[in-house]
Amino acid sequence: MSILAAEVIPGFLTDYLGIQDSSVLSILTAVAHAALLFGVFSLCPFFFIWLERKGSGRIQDRLGPTRVGGKFGWLQSLADGIKLIQKEDLCPPAADALLFRMAPYIVCVASFAAFIVLPFSSSWVAISADCGLFIMLAILSLEVFGIIMAGYSSGSKWSLFGGMREAAQMVSYEIPLAICALIPIVAAGSLNLGEIGDMQYGTSFGILPNWFLFHDPFTFVAFFVYFVVATASCKRAPFDLAEAESELVGGFHTEYSGMRWSFFFMGEYASMFAVCGVASILFLGGWHTGLPGLDTALMEMRRSGAGGLTVESYMANVFGMGVFLSKAAFLVFVQIWVRWTLPRLRIDQVMVTCLKYLVPISCALFLGAVVWPLLFIMSGNGTGITDPVGVRASEIFMESNADGDEGSSGDFSDASTSDSDSTMTVGLATGEVRK
Amino acid sequence: MSALFLFFAIASCLGAVLVVISQSVVRMAFWLVVSLGSVAALFFLADADFVGAAQLLIYVGGTLVLLVFGVMLTASGPYMKIETSPGETAIAGVVGSLFLFMVISSTPSGSAQLTLDEDGHTVVKRTGDWEAIHDAVKPATSTPDDGSFDDKSDGNTLRPIGWALLGLRPDRVDITRETEAGKKKEAADPASGPTAAPGYLLPFEIASVHLLVVLIGAAYLARAKRRSDEAS
Amino acid sequence: MATLNAYLLVGAVLFVCGVICMATKRNGIGVLMGVELVLNGANVNFVAFSKFTSLGLDGQVFSLFIIVLAAAEAAVALAIALNFYNNHLTIDVDRGNKLKG
Amino acid sequence: MSIDQLLNTTGRDLSVYFNAELVLSATVVLLLLFRLFSIDRFVPGSFVALVGALVAGGFSVQQVINIEDGTSVVFFAGMLKHDLFTVYFRIFLCLFLILTIALTVLTGIPDSEDSPDFYTLLLGSTIGMMMMASANHLLMLFLGVEMASVPSYVMVGFLKGRKESSEAALKYVVYGAGAAGVMLYGISLIMGVLGTGDMAILGSQLSALGGGLGSPGVMTVALGALLVLAGLAFKLSLVPFHFWAPDAFEGAPAEVAGFLSVASKAGAFALLVRFLLSLTGAETAELMTWFGLGLGLIGILTATYGNLTAYGQTNVKRLFAYSTIAHAGYMVMAVSAFVVLQNSDTATADDVSNSLSSLLFYLAAYLFMNLGAFAVVAMVRNHTFREDLTSLKGVGTQGNWVGICMAICVASLIGIPGTGGFFGKLVVFASVYKAAEVSSFMYVVLAFAGANTVFSLFYYVKILKAMYLEEREPGIQPVQVPTAERLYLALLGVMVIITGILPNQLAVIAKDAGQSILAGIGG
Structure with a gap:
């Protein structure tokens, strides 16, 4: 979407609406972007709620929703939404009214804002930031605050327990989440999600997709650890202790009703999509199919659109977006699948899983991922899959795509390359190379 | 840009004021989130993306959650209130305003703001005292362009920060200090290499030792004593 | 609008609010929130100076260290506050009156 | 600088200039690893810590041998500075660390289960103090203060079941964190206006702005420096930032109180000197003289307040807390004299370095006498389970070494000839007298310093009176210390006497250290 931001939207505004003033133009562009993102953001919950109801039905040997919108109950989510809007907006007398009303918005806004730096296809991103992944994790981590607020301000014991469990769980699971997200970063040498996605273009050995999943054994394991942790960080079953209905009625959302209640779930499904989107960019090649011929053709x-926007490049990106969305949606589907298959853990088991198993595992994987490329650099014969992917992909891609993402070719590395050769050597080890 | 700055500046200041006058601890925490979150937004506006994200992740998502957690664990009633006597608040307000006045009045006048040059790059334009200060201190800290941090990068300071934490400073060219102290130092020990700009390798590493020690301390205080458990 | 002095004003307001908060709040955790405000006042200053003056990148690096160290300090302070609570069943700083001379 | 250069210089810095801190850091990790693998059952944590401290001390002593006279090396890309001043404080802190660990082994305050935690904190805090002593960048100033303080908050609250202990820790951490924040704000102002945090060039940058308070930015820097000084004054427990000290010292275990009263003060004084020197430039003499005189006034207030308030105390640790405050006052007077002399045209270089070495000498003498006093308090506590003056009654007449050691230490704290404290006070007063030739306000400081010595007599004599002239109250356990503790006390007592009888050696070292930092700054 940064191409949209830079060219399409402003071009449209100037050409068809005749707006010339640059500040008005930038504000309108931002609004258009936000509207686009909001479309994605609000569509994901609608789709995934339907998917969840359908999936859970099938797993439990039922049909799930069938009535609304035809045979498969396509419009069930819409009906749910209309019902929820009609419900009374209750605020218990024991609640802290201000915080009680604000909490759902915090959750919703936090998961919405995460989409700002999430690319949907090559350079289709609202803001291409050098530390995009970091910003994304940071914004997603704000969601927990809304939930704690909701739990505390409801004035109910169930809610308070739910909020406290959520706080403990989230603060713990953020550690392995961040470490696991760092493992492909070691191979990529960049935190820019768009760059990371672009690097995984093509195949290695002719058949294996050039995804970070297959980059080295550590990234392979890290993907699964990441997925478990991401499931927990979205407080999805089997880690949904904050809303364990068998113990806490509804947990942090016990006292909520109507639209405010649904905001929590909008946020939950949107952040599920966000973490799965990050997973598919970091590990599963983002918008690349991984098929030998197809990727090259798409590239x-x-x-062809490097100089300006063409229909071909646009279509390639639309296709890439489709690939990316299906990857992420598949991961979300797995989360749903897991939810209706596994029983819920106890809170102490949740904490033990994280602190005694996931954190040490992710630390070990991280160490391994750091040492792995160094071994091959030192032995001096790194080729093919043992090469840092970052170098390979960036060489393939960056050379011919001089346009690239803005800011991707850091200005400072110009100074660093002139320093000495050894600067470059270490740069290579981390996949940091700029021509 | 300026409208956004105004919005977040007011939000952070207002949040801070509300932290002071709130009586409930959790509300204080909420206003603190508003304030610190807006500060993070100000960082983004000042082209410090990495610092802004770190502020969100560590401060708002970590430290403040920890504080609220602490509030929940130590609350003796449903909503813990702190009463501050009005007189005390008034005195604190007056003293605070006086101090604020002192800080503001000691700040150099004039302005430094971003403007666009002919090439469309943002440059810092300084007037008044700030210009004088910049001219006075510039010789010792010469940087690639006009001395201010490079603006062409649009907030993508991740890589330079990474280099700086490794101990390398590609964002600052080698400089020959014209100050007396600098000359002396280089003359005294040529083997120490050019000390063009501070590299932050040591603080980066030693902070990890610090965090380890502090973590052990916090864990010690928080954990129950094993022996007393066995006795009881 | 976004001038250096505007940033410094925000920093100063945060700093002063933090100091007032530290001085007036009885609750140990409330005082810690004041400390966080003070640290953020300094942080805003650093980032602003990094943008507008010859301080350059050093300001940003410094503010990163502040964020990290503040987190460490908050963790310890919270552990101490919980320990105080376990012994006194309150977190009111003034309620601790064992130490008088 | 390329990667190769970076690796080379970092390797050199680590192995040559930073080895003491490195050893301590490694010891911290080793302590934790030993516990992880349950080796600490066979090798006690105190032993590991002691070995680590000894090795670090050995390296520090080796640095003295290796260092060339008057050279100062900036290492870690301008973060830290290595000169005799740094090494002096390194040895000082290592020595103190060894003595403190020995004391904790004797008094058994961290039991075997908690000892890895305790020594981790102790070592971590010491690393911070060492970096305070060698800081050459405002970031290291802040980092050093934080590293020294945060573990000490936990150490103050180490007896976590006790109400007093947790209260002391809470008060200390709340005020300490606030002071750190205020200091940081000051640093931000200084760095922002001067455009650098490198303490080697702050002074020349400040001079470039123009010396007078009227020129733009100087007032901001002055305000920033005041805030930083306020933060340091908090660490030094100077009036009006002293309020935490009595509470923290009373609530903390005596061993920790002893450690904090000496080590954290030493680090903070080194940092104070470094910070004040860093602001000294060609055109900042007027500003710095004002700072010096202000410090003199603070010294008067601190010493007087400490000595007058100490009189009413019944708890021995609280009494010694006020005594610590008072002694910080004397030492600040030395710093004040140093700053005044440094920034005057008339003072000779010899006077300036003498004033600095008087501070160093005083610190060294203070180490033994104050640690001795707190060691006695800890040992008496182990027998009587109380820490008030009553517990000391009649201890001196029971015929063991506790009374004698305490008497020697108290005599030294008063400043009776023949003890280290006497010479400490003498050199400090001498340098204040020298400074009085520059600014007549220093005569007032000198007069108060002298008067305070008399004030302090009253409460120190109260201790001696309790020990030797009063009967032991019935129901209080007698104090019978075992041989190891006797030897420890004897060592401290002898050291106090030695610094009193043969002060020359120490004075020469202190003078060299003082000269080295001045040589590095280039006048």
């Missing part, structure tokens, strides 16, 4: 189409 040719994208490159």
